[in-house]
Amino acid sequence: MESWATFGGDLHLDLTGRRAGGLGLRAALEDALREAVQDGRLAPGTRLPSSRALGGDLGIARNTVVEAYTQLTAEGWLTARQGTGTTVADRAAPPVPATASETAPTRPPVRYDLLPGRPDLSLFPRSAWLAAARRALTAAPDEALGYGSPLGRIELRRALAAYLARVRGVRTDPERILVCSGHTQGLGLLCGVLRERGATSLAVEAYGLAPLRAVVAASGLTRAALELDEGGARTDALAGTGAGAVLLTPAHQFPVGAPLSAHRRAAAVEWARRTDGFVIEDDYDGEFRYDRQPVGAMQALDPERVVHSGTASKSLAPGLRLGWLALPRALVAPVARLKQLADAQSGVLDQLTLAELIGSGTYDRHVRRCRLHYRRRRDRLVAALAERAPGVRVTGVAAGLHAVLLLPPDGPSEAELIARGAAAGLALGALADCHDEGAGAAPAPPGLVIGYGTPPEHAFAGALDALCGLLGRG
Structure with a gap:
């Protein structure tokens, strides 16, 4: 076998093609190694296999390899030192032609990130996560590391069923919970099932996350907008939408901030029963409330008509890609089938770790610490704007990690x-970026959506100063 050499990893050296082109064996080896250095597959400092090992891997004489190494060393491609073997020599990198994007004017780097939808990643409980991962992996049966149910690991589904019942009032059991890669994948799976059931439209709130609109559009469903007021989405308008389901953020509407009122929750569930439809409850910011009593999950009104969708993206980190759906019985099998087709199952080790965190009580303690941290930030933001930008009205801050700043009509746009x-x-x-024009919603008032949870703690004071300087009296 003369195409592969192993030196800790595999390196493809095409000697057969070169010899067919008329090169001798040594010349073919030299040419293949020279090309591997030139194109970067062999980086400067890479230690090459011994002449004996490479000759054995390629099925050629050791002396042929020695002669090729000697020639390439003489040319400056390789370096040979006694005791350290043969390595790729340091060489100046060739100039890379500038692309159009590199020659275009560049925007200043982001110094302070106040975009919404993300937590303070410096709060991630690294030590607790590592300890939980070690315990979970030690206790995991061997079969846990193989292919499993598309619903997810039973350890996490049991932990979630108990946790959601205790903290959010969700009525479910482990057999009706599906673990997915965040709310984004969960929504995509649900939209796929809705299409299979014959739905052509999904009712949505007039304001929401733009990436989720893209998910709905990619599924082939159209969107019908529900206008918002202080009571949340106008669910009394569902009857005229022709939708097969409605997507709501009842705990803390994104971005406006209002919780969905009790009678509008009931109206949405009644509509779903009457039309054989479903309510998709995105439990956005359900863990983080500050100035009001906890708002229970809408799913408890009718577990057979309401899908409860939650994630660990805000409480832990979005990079974990851990979310879950508490499903009506009629949707378990079709959603699990699409999950199986999408990626078979979500990552097992992170599922087991989260199950351990929840079961040990560590997750509860972490969420409480985060809630206090974000409430203090919210209070600092509100106080600073009241003092230094009094013309800006701050809304939607009773819960969550973001605030809507409504701009004065006589100021900058x-x-x-x-x-x-x-x-x-x-x-x-921008508040306008959250507005769903494609669903027929009314235009958005001028405003900003500020993610006060996003900056790390060391940068928050500077971000606040920069924001107030932009909006007010500096």
């Missing part, structure tokens, strides 16, 4: 503030 912020290295969210 939303677009102008976004541009000024970008020039100063301040990343801000």
Whole structure:
């Protein structure tokens, strides 16, 4: 076998093709190694296998390898030192032609990130996660590391069923919970099932996360907008939408912030019963409330008509890609089938670790610490804006990790503030970007959506100063 050499990893050396082109064996080896150095597959400092090992791997004489190494060393491609073997020599990197994007004017780097939808990643409980992962892996049966149910590991589904019942009032059992890669994948799976059931439209709130609109559009469903007021989405308008389901954020509407009122929750569930439809409850910011009593999950009103969707993206980190769906019985099999087709199952080790965190009580303690941390940030933001930008009205801050700043009519426009912020290295969210124009919703008032949970703690004071300087009296 003369195509592969192993030196800790595999390296493809095409000697057969070169010899067919008329090169001798040694010349073919030299040419293959030279090309591997030139194209970067053999980086400077890489230690090559011994002449005996490479000759054995390629099925050629050791002396042929020695002669090839000697020639390439003489040319400066390789370096040979007694005691350290043969390594790839340091060489100046060839100039790389500039691309159009590199020659275009560059925007200032982001110094302060106040975009919404993300937590303070410096809060991730690294030590607790490592300890839980060690315990979980030690206790895991061997079969846990193989292919399993598309619903997810039973350890996590049991832990979630108990946790969601205790903390959010969800009525479910482990057999009706599916672990997925965050709310994004969960929504995509649900949209696929809705299409299979004959639905052509999904009712949505007039404001929401733009990436989720893309998920709905990619599924082939159209969107019908429900307008918002202080009571949340106008679910009394569902009857005229022709939708097969409705997507709501009842705990803390994104981005406006209002919880869905009790009578509108009941109206949505009654609509679903009457039309054989479903309510998809995105439990956005359900863990983080500050100035009001906990708002229970809407799913408890009718577990056979409401899908409860939650994630660990805010409480832990979005990079974990851990979410879950508490499903009506009629949707368990079809959603699990699509999950099986999508990726077979979510990562097992992280599932086992989260199950251990929840079962040990560590997850509860972590969420409580985060809730206090974000409440203090919210209070600092509100106080600073009241003092230094009194013309800006702050709304939607009774829960969650973001605030909506409604702009005064006689001040700079939303677009102008976004541009000024970008020039100063301040990343801000625009309320207009959350507005679902494609669903027929009314235009958005001018405003900013500020993710006060996003910056790490050491940067929050500077981010607050930059924001107030942009909006008010500095």
